[in-house]
Amino acid sequence: MICNCTKIFQGSTPTLYFNTNAPLQNFKKIQLTIRQRGTIVLEKENLIVVDEDTVKVKLTQQDTLLLSSKFELEPQLRIKYNDGSVVVSNIVPFTIEEVIKKEVI
DSSP, rough: EEOOOOSSHHHHHHHEEEESOOSSSSSSEEEEEEETTTTTEEOOOOEEEEEEEEEEEEEEEHHTTOOOTTTBEEEEEEETTTTEEEEEEOOOOOEEESSSOOOOO
């Protein structure tokens, strides 16, 4: 998995793009899980397929305010196909930048 996840901030509404390196035809469900320090901090299932191997996910202010700037984010995608098979991406860590005022505007 390759993530276009550079320079995102807490309290922002970024759109993240993930190249899955897996075919996105005949899938039933795609899930993104983000972990920090061994704890799952965010799960998203409303991912949009952009092309045959790329998905995007829009994060809300609430989502990004859940993420700590002190520790790396560890995202992982899981794709379940109509035939019941499941593939899981590797984990590609990235960071999030701090915002001073931690509230939704």
